Amino acid sequence: MTLLQFLLLVAVPPLAHSHSRWQCPAPRSSSTGIKNGPCGSQPLSIYQTDSAIDEIKPGPLRIIFEESIHHTGAPFRISLSNDGTDDDACVLLDHIPHNDCCQPDYFDESSYTKYVLTIEIPNVSCERCSLHLSNPMTDKIGIDGSPNGIGCTDPDGSCFSVYYSCTKPFRIVGDENAVQRNEYSCPDWRSLNENWPLVWIGDNGEDVDVATSGVYRRESSTWSEDDFTLVTVSDQYRRDAGGLCGEQVPTTISDSTTPSETTSTLTTSEETTATSTNETTSATTITTTTTTTEGKSQSNEEKTQSPTSAGDIVDSALRVLSNLLEDTNYNQIDASKKWSFALANNVEEAKDQTAVENDDTIRNILVCGDGDLSYSAEIASELDTLGIELYATVLEDEETHNKVYKYSSLNAKIINSFSKHNALFGVDATTLKTYFGGSDNATTFDRIQFNFPHWRGKANNRYNRQLLNDFLCSASTVLSPRGEIHIALCDGQGGCSSTTLQQWKGSWQASMFAAEHGLLLASVCPYEPRYNLSSHRGVDRPFNLGKKPKMHVFAKPNGIVQVPRDIQLCCRHELHIVVSEDEENGSSDTICSMDQILAGDAIEMIIQGIVPDGVRVEVPARQILEIREAEGSLQKVAVFLIVYCSERYPVTRSQADGWRELAEVEVEKFVPLRENRRGRTVSHPFPYPSLHPEIKYRTTGER
Numbered sequence: 001m002t003l004l005q006f007l008l009l010v011a012v013p014p015l016a017h018s019h020s021r022w023q024c025p026a027p028r029s030s031s032t033g034i035k036n037g038p039c040g041s042q043p044l045s046i047y048q049t050d051s052a053i054d055e056i057k058p059g060p061l062r063i064i065f066e067e068s069i070h071h072t073g074a075p076f077r078i079s080l081s082n083d084g085t086d087d088d089a090c091v092l093l094d095h096i097p098h099n100d101c102c103q104p105d106y107f108d109e110s111s112y113t114k115y116v117l118t119i120e121i122p123n124v125s126c127e128r129c130s131l132h133l134s135n136p137m138t139d140k141i142g143i144d145g146s147p148n149g150i151g152c153t154d155p156d157g158s159c160f161s162v163y164y165s166c167t168k169p170f171r172i173v174g175d176e177n178a179v180q181r182n183e184y185s186c187p188d189w190r191s192l193n194e195n196w197p198l199v200w201i202g203d204n205g206e207d208v209d210v211a212t213s214g215v216y217r218r219e220s221s222t223w224s225e226d227d228f229t230l231v232t233v234s235d236q237y238r239r240d241a242g243g244l245c246g247e248q249v250p251t252t253i254s255d256s257t258t259p260s261e262t263t264s265t266l267t268t269s270e271e272t273t274a275t276s277t278n279e280t281t282s283a284t285t286i287t288t289t290t291t292t293t294e295g296k297s298q299s300n301e302e303k304t305q306s307p308t309s310a311g312d313i314v315d316s317a318l319r320v321l322s323n324l325l326e327d328t329n330y331n332q333i334d335a336s337k338k339w340s341f342a343l344a345n346n347v348e349e350a351k352d353q354t355a356v357e358n359d360d361t362i363r364n365i366l367v368c369g370d371g372d373l374s375y376s377a378e379i380a381s382e383l384d385t386l387g388i389e390l391y392a393t394v395l396e397d398e399e400t401h402n403k404v405y406k407y408s409s410l411n412a413k414i415i416n417s418f419s420k421h422n423a424l425f426g427v428d429a430t431t432l433k434t435y436f437g438g439s440d441n442a443t444t445f446d447r448i449q450f451n452f453p454h455w456r457g458k459a460n461n462r463y464n465r466q467l468l469n470d471f472l473c474s475a476s477t478v479l480s481p482r483g484e485i486h487i488a489l490c491d492g493q494g495g496c497s498s499t500t501l502q503q504w505k506g507s508w509q510a511s512m513f514a515a516e517h518g519l520l521l522a523s524v525c526p527y528e529p530r531y532n533l534s535s536h537r538g539v540d541r542p543f544n545l546g547k548k549p550k551m552h553v554f555a556k557p558n559g560i561v562q563v564p565r566d567i568q569l570c571c572r573h574e575l576h577i578v579v580s581e582d583e584e585n586g587s588s589d590t591i592c593s594m595d596q597i598l599a600g601d602a603i604e605m606i607i608q609g610i611v612p613d614g615v616r617v618e619v620p621a622r623q624i625l626e627i628r629e630a631e632g633s634l635q636k637v638a639v640f641l642i643v644y645c646s647e648r649y650p651v652t653r654s655q656a657d658g659w660r661e662l663a664e665v666e667v668e669k670f671v672p673l674r675e676n677r678r679g680r681t682v683s684h685p686f687p688y689p690s691l692h693p694e695i696k697y698r699t700t701g702e703r
Contacts, residue, residue, distance in 0.1 A: 019071065020135045023114070024064040024245035025054060025167040028130075037155060038079075038132045039166035044086045054170040054244060058123040058178065061242030064228075065133055065165070066112040067104060072139045073202070073218025074098050075210075077154075078119055079132040083181040086166065089132050090186035092119050093193060095210035097200045097221035097230070114228035116245075118237050120192050125174040126181035130167050136216045137161035142620055142692040143499075144217075146566065147202035147209070151217040159216060161601075189213065195234045197221075204564045364389035366436075366445040366478070368429035368471070369453055372405035372540060374532035376423070377414040384418040391445070393427035401425055405540045407532070429453070430470035433477045444480040451488040451529065452545070461508060464493075469513040472554065476517045484555050485519070488527050491548040496521055496567040499689045510552055511569045512685045515650035519554045521569070522561050527551035557614060557649055566689055568616070570645040571656035573682040575603065575663065576674035579624065579636040603640050603667070610662045614648030621695050627674075637674050641695070645688055656682045 021027050034040035065076070076096035079089035102113040136159040138145040141152050152159035172181070190196065190213075200219040202208030208217050222231040229238040240246065365388060367376050376392030383390050392415050394401055402408045412423040427435050429450060436443040450471060455463040468487070475485050487494075487510065495507025511521040527549050533542045555561050601619075608617040621641040629635055642663065644656045660682050664673060686694075 019069045019163045020065060020067045020076070020133065021165040022063075022065050022131065022133055022167050025131060025170055028166050028168050034164045035162065037134065037162060037164040038081075038086050038089065039130075039164060042166070044081055044084060044128060044130050044166070044169060053128075053168070055173055056121060056170055056242060056244055058121045058172065058174055059242070060118050060236065060239070061121050062116065062118045062240050062245045063131065064117075064245050065115050067099075067102075067115070067135075068109070068112045070100075070103050070113070071135075071137055072098070072100055073145065073220050074135055074138050075200075075216055075219040076115070077134040077136075078117075079134070080121070080181075081130040081132060081166075083126045084128045086130065086132070088186075090122070090184070091189040091213065092121075092131075093117070093196070094189055094213050095196075095200065095216070095219060097210075097219045097232075099223040100220040101222070115223065115230075116228040117230060118239055118241050121172060121242075122184065122192070123174050123178045124172055124181040124184045125178045126172040128169040129172055129181060130169050133165040135163040135165075137163070138216050138218045140618070140620070142618075143566075143689055144692065145203075147206045147217065149217055151215045153214055154216060155214070157214065195236065197233065203566055362386075362388050362446045363480075364391065364443075364445050365447045365449065366391045366393065366432075368393050368427070368432075368448065368450040368475075370394055370451070372401075372407050372532065372534040373411035373415060373423060374407065374534055375451060375529070376421075377411035378531045380415050380418055380421050384420060387420075390415065390418070390421040391424060392422070393424045393429070395428060396425060398425040405534060407534075430467070430474045432474040436478045442478075444478055444483070446480050446483045447486060448475045448479060448483065449486040449488075450475075452490065452533075452543075452549075453487065461506065465508050465513070468508050468510060469516070472510075472513050472519060473517045476519055476556075479556065481556060482558070484522070484553050487552045487554070488529070489550055489552060491546040491550065494524065494550060494552050496524060496552070496569075496687050497689055498687050499693050501686060501690055501694060504686055504690055509685075511567065511646075511687070514554050515569055515646060515652050515685065518556065518650055520557055520561050520563055520646060520648070520650055521552060521567055522555045522563060523553045524550050524567055525553075559614070559648060561648060563647055565645075565647075568645040568647060568688040569651050569685050570643050570688050570691065571651055571653055571682040571685055572641060572643045572691070573656075573660045573680065574677065575640040575642050575667065576677040577638040577640070577667070578672040578674055579638050603642070606666060607642060607659070607663045610666060611644060611659050612649050614646075615651060615659075616645040616647040618643040618645065620691060629676075635674070643691065644682075651685065653682060653685055656685075 019033060021030065028039065028042045031040075063078070075098055077091060078093045078096065079091045082088040096115070096117065099113055099115065104113050105111040134154060136152060136154045138152065138159070140161050141149075141159070144150050144152060154162050198209065198211045199207045200210050200221050202218055202220075208219055210217075210219055223229065224231050227238075365383065367390070370376050370392050371394070373392055373394065376390060380390055380392075396404065398412075415421045415423040424435075432448075436445075453464070453467055453471060455467050471487075472485065479485060489508070489510065492503070492506075493508045494510040495504050496511050498504040498507060514521055529545070529549070533545070534540055603622075604617055604619045611617060619640050620643060623639055625637050625639055627635050627637050642660070644651050644659055661679075664678055667673065
């Protein structure tokens, strides 16, 4: 088996299984693994006009397309072809957001993600027109696809991976004012869609600007689970119109399907107007729609009203803790971060949004290294009201602590005045199991917090990293299965957002040490302490936090914790595949070119099947090199940069090197690898934001 045949076998599965395709109007091919736009190998010119093709009229038209492989944030574009040719297409609707909530099964067509939308057909006459679907893979462009990234362009631009699908031809029957399609001058698509949003949801719930046509980033929004329409747009894009695709959404499609089998031809009858139904409410039940700050809507039916609802508890907790937390309006906090701002019981509203699955109760909190105990003293009363036990600890023994800190004794008395709270002296945060891990009375904690850890005295990063590593190791042994470890660090100390390896090497590398102890860095958010910052290198005086201190939240992997891409920890290595002369030139049975292989997903897909669930595989760079070997011969080599990232599973260097070894074994079953590049250990862990700047530096020499 040649390299081309192997990669084609993996990258192009049976025709019914692809990435995205038309469903109604019917597609020309049920395959949507088409990367040569706009329509692959079936141009519109091969179709002849006949009486069996569908007829539509200008105006609103409901259409349906579907996705069989999930690509986070990958948007869509719909265009109208010219008459009898796929050239000179007019964009009808751009920046159609992705539905990030669905995970279709690649081999189960009934699970494919449906997209139902109503578009505007211009007033033209056309004998053989077609709709084009374009789907740029912005999940593959790294930091360029972030809200502040440069994005990629399409068509004929920098989006190196785009999938296409085209419908079978249909006839447009315009009115007396219609112009011929081949004489029609395409207007800017936004002039036809003035109500289409200019902002969608980007990485981590941030707004992403979609005002510029043809420039794409990761763009998503909320689609209905009931009728598959886009929830966050006006009714003109959701109503059933045009008579072609109808209210019933078909579930599958095959190569043998004809237009008449999947759709109904438009008749001259008036479009039926849906009858609205009256919704009633009673004194005890309500139907509500809750909209989060990410623009996502969630329907909550028949919730029983209660004066002590989860929302009331959360708001109450925030009010009593307002002197400790950043002065932020609760209703403007990203839903995924609410857990970081609330210490309440039974937080149903935040339960499914939190970084860690909540078991409805925070039983206790362990505070480590609390300076003069002022933080614990501040929150003691509020935690007692909420029924949460507090364990406030410091390293010094009580006598020493009283001598060093002016308010030590007072703060300890405040804490101990509550029956469920304890101020404990002489507790080393790096050996917590010694104090709480006894076999007879072992205690685990739902939250363990260490604000601004620092090695005693003047220290360099080496000692602070060791302190951080030892604390994470210690805390993981007394953390409850659904608990969280919160560590406040000054700006830049954590290193998870470093955009260069130099920045990363100068940080404390928090996520790397967490992974070594089976923990994920689940989230990072701004943190503004509102208590007495009293301990500077072991003496009673305040210290400078810098401009942007951050709270780092760590948790055990449980299938629910999803690490945002911009703080994922990764390892990388190169895979060198030997390219024979026949493969380079293309043999007679070659179906795709080397360029198509380099832009394909074959290597990524096979390695994704090797790693544990929760590890994200990315192939951000690939190219053909001509290399002179030691004996002087020239050899063509296809080089793939393989990256493993911690999405729901911790990534360590030793684990990643094991996956590298498995990948080499699996790939070499089909194609030869360059012998002197096999067995090379993967890179040290690094933060994902530094990946693409490092690739740019290594290829261009520019920072």
